[in-house]
Amino acid sequence: MKEHWSDRLQRFDRRWIFLVMGLAVVVPLFFPLGLPAKPDRMTKAAFNAVDALPEGARVFVSIDLDPASTPEIEPFFRAVILQLKRKNAKLVFATTWYQAPPLVDRYMRETIEVAIAPAGTAGYSGLNDRPYRKNVDYVNLGFRDGKGAIIQAFGSSLRLAFDNHADDGTALERIPMMRGLEKLADFDLIVLVSAGSPGAKEYVQFVGTRERLPMIAACTAVSTTDLAPYFQTGQLIGLVGGMAGSAGYETLVGKPGAGTAGADVLNIGNIVVILAIVFGNVVYFAGRYHRRQRGAS
Amino acid sequence: MTELPFVDVVGFWVATFLTFCCLSFLYKDNPFYKLAEHLFIGVSVGYLIILQWGDNLQPKLVDALFVRGYRALAEGGSLDRWWVMRGIALVLVVMLFVNALSRRYKWVGRYPVAFVVAFYAGLQINAVAQSELGEQIKFSASTIDAPKVDLNSAPLDQLTSLPGGSPSIAEKLIVERARAPFTSVDDAVTRPSLTAPERADLAETRGHLVGLDARAAVGPGEHDRFGIVSNLLLLLGLLSSLVYFYFSVAHQGVIGKVSRFGVWTLMIGFGASFGLTVQGRISLAIGRAYDVSGRTVGPTDAARIHSLPVAVVCLLLVVGGIVVWELRNRRRSGKDSA
Numbered sequence: 001m002k003e004h005w006s007d008r009l010q011r012f013d014r015r016w017i018f019l020v021m022g023l024a025v026v027v028p029l030f031f032p033l034g035l036p037a038k039p040d041r042m043t044k045a046a047f048n049a050v051d052a053l054p055e056g057a058r059v060f061v062s063i064d065l066d067p068a069s070t071p072e073i074e075p076f077f078r079a080v081i082l083q084l085k086r087k088n089a090k091l092v093f094a095t096t097w098y099q100a101p102p103l104v105d106r107y108m109r110e111t112i113e114v115a116i117a118p119a120g121t122a123g124y125s126g127l128n129d130r131p132y133r134k135n136v137d138y139v140n141l142g143f144r145d146g147k148g149a150i151i152q153a154f155g156s157s158l159r160l161a162f163d164n165h166a167d168d169g170t171a172l173e174r175i176p177m178m179r180g181l182e183k184l185a186d187f188d189l190i191v192l193v194s195a196g197s198p199g200a201k202e203y204v205q206f207v208g209t210r211e212r213l214p215m216i217a218a219c220t221a222v223s224t225t226d227l228a229p230y231f232q233t234g235q236l237i238g239l240v241g242g243m244a245g246s247a248g249y250e251t252l253v254g255k256p257g258a259g260t261a262g263a264d265v266l267n268i269g270n271i272v273v274i275l276a277i278v279f280g281n282v283v284y285f286a287g288r289y290h291r292r293q294r295g296a297s
Numbered sequence: 298m299t300e301l302p303f304v305d306v307v308g309f310w311v312a313t314f315l316t317f318c319c320l321s322f323l324y325k326d327n328p329f330y331k332l333a334e335h336l337f338i339g340v341s342v343g344y345l346i347i348l349q350w351g352d353n354l355q356p357k358l359v360d361a362l363f364v365r366g367y368r369a370l371a372e373g374g375s376l377d378r379w380w381v382m383r384g385i386a387l388v389l390v391v392m393l394f395v396n397a398l399s400r401r402y403k404w405v406g407r408y409p410v411a412f413v414v415a416f417y418a419g420l421q422i423n424a425v426a427q428s429e430l431g432e433q434i435k436f437s438a439s440t441i442d443a444p445k446v447d448l449n450s451a452p453l454d455q456l457t458s459l460p461g462g463s464p465s466i467a468e469k470l471i472v473e474r475a476r477a478p479f480t481s482v483d484d485a486v487t488r489p490s491l492t493a494p495e496r497a498d499l500a501e502t503r504g505h506l507v508g509l510d511a512r513a514a515v516g517p518g519e520h521d522r523f524g525i526v527s528n529l530l531l532l533l534g535l536l537s538s539l540v541y542f543y544f545s546v547a548h549q550g551v552i553g554k555v556s557r558f559g560v561w562t563l564m565i566g567f568g569a570s571f572g573l574t575v576q577g578r579i580s581l582a583i584g585r586a587y588d589v590s591g592r593t594v595g596p597t598d599a600a601r602i603h604s605l606p607v608a609v610v611c612l613l614l615v616v617g618g619i620v621v622w623e624l625r626n627r628r629r630s631g632k633d634s635a
Contacts, residue, residue, distance in 0.1 A: 018323045025582045029590055041460070048457050052464040071584025072577065098348050145353060148420055163356065206420070209428035221577040225570045233436040235428060242573065243580040258593070262583045269579035 006287035017276055024272045028265045037256075037263045039248030042231050046216040046238025047252040049189060050083050057188040058181060059089045062203065063107065066099035069195030069220050075246035075259025076218040077107065077193050082116045083253050084191075085129035090177045091138040092187070094162075096150055096198045101143045112138055117255055126254040135166065135175045142167030147198040148206050155184050155207030185211045192217040200227055204235050218246065301598040309602045313589050314611040321615050328622060329615050362387060437535055443524025445514035448485050449478045460509045461502035466495050479515045534562040 039047065053059070061081075065073055084091060091112070095104055112132045117124050132138045141162045144150045153161040159182065164172050172178045180186060190213055194200035200217035204227075208215050214237055219227050221242030230236040240249050247263035250256050318333035362383050366376055389409040396406020446455050448470065456467035469490045470479075479485040486499040486509070502509045511521050537559035540552065548556045587593050591604025 015323060021579075021582070025579070025586050029586055029592070044463075045458065048463050052457070068581060068584075071587065072580045098345060101348075143348075143352060145349070148417070148424070152420060152424075205424035205428045209424075209432055221573040221580065222570070224573050225566065229433060229436075230428075233432045235432055242576055243583070244576065258587065261592075262580065262587070265583045265586075266576060266579055269582070270576065273575050273579070 004287070004290045006283050006290055009283045010287055012283070020276075021269065021272055024268045025265055028268050029261075032261060032264050033268070035264050035267050037244070037247035037251050037260045039252050040241075040245065042228070042239040042241065043245045043248040044238075044252065045231070046080075046218075046240050047083070047249060049214065049216050049238045050080060050087075050191075053084075053087055053089060053188055055088055057087060057089045058092070058177075058186070059084055059189045059191060060092050060094070060184060060187040061191045061193065062199075063093060063095045063100055063104050063193045064097045064199040065103065065193055065195035066097060067103065070103065071258070071262060072220050072243045072246060073193055073195060073218050075243070075257050075262070076240050076249050078111055078116065078257060079246070079250045079253040079255065079259070080191060080218075081107075081111045082129055082255060085116065085132065086127045088137075091132070092141060092158075092178075092181065093138065094141040094154070094158075095143045096145070096147065096202075097195070098143060098145065104140065104142075108134075108138075108140060121255075124255050134168070135170055136177065139172075139175055139178060140167045148202045151198060151202045152206040155211060157183055184213055188214070190215040194219050194223070196220065196223060199223075200230075200236065204230050209235055216240075218249075301594065301601060306598075306601055309588075309591070309594075309604070310607050310611075313604070313607050314614070316585050316589055317608075317611050317615040321619060324619065327619050329618055357383065358387060437532070441525060441528040441532060443521040443528060445519040445521050446512055447517050447519075448482065448513050448515050449474050450517070459513055460504075460507075461499040463495070463498075466491065466499070469495075481515055482510055482513055485513075485515070533558070538562050 063077070081091075093104060093108075095101065113134070114131050115129050117126065117129055119128050121128075134140070141158065144153075144161055146153070150161060159172055162172070166172060166175065184190060184207055190203065190208075192200040192203055192215060194203075194217050200215075200219055200223070203213075203215060203217075207213060215235075216238035217227060217236050218240035219242070221244070224239070224241030224245075227236065227239055228241075231239045240246060243259055243262050243266055246259035247256075250259045315333045315336070318329040321327055322330040362380065366380055369376060369380075389412060392405045393409045394406075395402050446459055448456070453464070453467050453471065456462055456470055457464050469488070470485060473479075473485070473488040473490055482503075486496060486503075491499070499509060505511055506523050511523055537555050539559070541548075541556045541559035541563065546552055589604065589608050591599040591602050594602065
């Protein structure tokens with residue numbers, strides 16, 4: 001008996017889907033579609049929270065990520081740092097992820113100590129930023145292990161949590177901008193660049209809710225559904241989810257970058273996944289219908 | 298910006314090669330994938346050991362306990378409470394190792410484990426009760442009414458949270474309404490102090506179902522009907538999901554139907570999670586494609602990395618290697634069967 005087409009396709013080699021997905025990711029890199037990246041409500045709220053900061057505001061930035069999550073969150077980080085530098089915000093950095101310190105060092109070199117959008121930047125019409133000076137405009141406190149417990153310690157005393165030293169060994173009392181910054185509640189805003197645990201969830205649980213801290217977070221797409229309830233309740237005043245969220249944030253800041261270009265590719269990747277799901281279901285239901293018909297006859 | 302050091306250029310080449318090694322697993326398990334896997338585990342463990350030594354063991358144990366403790370005693374001083382606490386921590390760590398070294402005194406190792414479990418349970422219970430139970434229940438138990446934001450009297454934060462709103466638009470609306478109260482939403486979004494992009498932002502979010510018109514009004518007492526439906530749906534979804542997890546009664550009749558609705562609600566939630574997980578995985582692929590094509594560095598560094606030729610060479614190396622490996626396997630299996 002001749003084999004039904006659905007039976008043949010049931011044995012379809014899944015590696016063809018990998019190949020199509022690979023092409024869907026690589027081809028748009030060379031032939032971009034330029035699809036618009038529209039910010040959602042949560043992303044816009046995060047942007048508004050930073051936008052509402054006064055000139056020279058004091059902001060704590062927790063960079064809790066690893067290399068795997070950089071495509072999703074790094075574009076947000078670069079965009080929000082540009083927005084904060086345009087406001088001459090005083091920045092204090094820390095991380096609770098052991099994979100993060102090399103990335104943090106790179107970010108300091110590439111985004112903090114140099115101007116992200118100096119005068120004459122092509123395709124950028126917003127305010128220019130300036131290079132920040134270490135321990136004058138920004139302080140990197142470095143890495144501390146301890147998961148939720150250390151985040152709780154940030155809430156009561158940064159000096160105790162970091163043994164009274166910045167990452168470069170400078171005593172915190174010798175850094176003028178650290179005057180009056182004893183704990184998280186002393187900051188005007190807390191920006192959480194969070195790829196998982198410990199991260200935004202732990203900040204909300206251990207200090208944010210108790211101290212009513214103004215916090216915005218950027219997270220991987222996977223974590224968005226976990227953190228969105230915190231946005232609904234106001235425990236997070238803004239949330240940027242995944243690469244799509246980062247692209248939206250770049251649009252709001254006015255400097256499209258890797259997030260916007262990546263979102264273009266992401267749209268095509270999503271279409272491939274949707275088509276693969278539809279294809280799989282058509283094959284499955286057609287096969288089931290055929291088997292029933294054959295059984296009936 | 299400073300030029301990329303040569304060691305980082307080599308790092309990019311190695312990363313490109315290892316990316317193709319990892320991707321080769323999509324074909325099947327092979328020596329290139331194994332190489333990348335073992336290298337990753339080795340590097341991770343090595344990095345973690347050095348980091349733990351430099352960040353915890355050396356400063357908090359060796360230096361604080363022995364070096365500073367010895368110095369304090371040598372200078373005739375006394376040991377402070379931090380020294381005692383660190384000493385207790387060291388004793389707990391030693392007790393943990395007894396667990397692995399002696400069968401007879403294995404019970405000693407239970408105490409540090411009990412300490413850690415109790416410590417984190419204490420921290421977690423309080424934190425979760427406040428942030429998850431307290432706040433989430435408070436939000437879920439709020440009124441299902443959804444009043445519209447009155448443009449003529451709402452405070453700054455409410456105006457900012459409107460669709461298309463921003464702090465600067467909200468401030469301008471407050472100034473404008475003081476000059477002359479708004480007569481309609483149209484009037485509010487076309488006031489002269491708003492810039493053209495701000496007007497465009499607001500115009501883009503207009504809509505009577507979920508947009509600006511649904512959420513804003515120019516007088517008190519108006520309600521967002523879709524918002525009320527949305528709140529009602531949230532309440533029903535929450536209650537039915539809780540019913541699904543209530544196992545003290547049989548899920549039959551009305552309870553069965555409510556529980557079924559709860560399952561649908563949960564499935565919609567899981568579907569959203571799955572969709573976002575897929576997005577996250579595609580983003581990973583995009584990130585690697587960007588790195589391999591040299592788009593994560595500036596044009597000068599990209600020229601030094603020669604990303605595309607390097608990517609082609611690495612791809613050929615991996616593909617060629619797998620072909621040789623497959624041929625050898627076939628020859629070997631041919632010999633075995635002969």
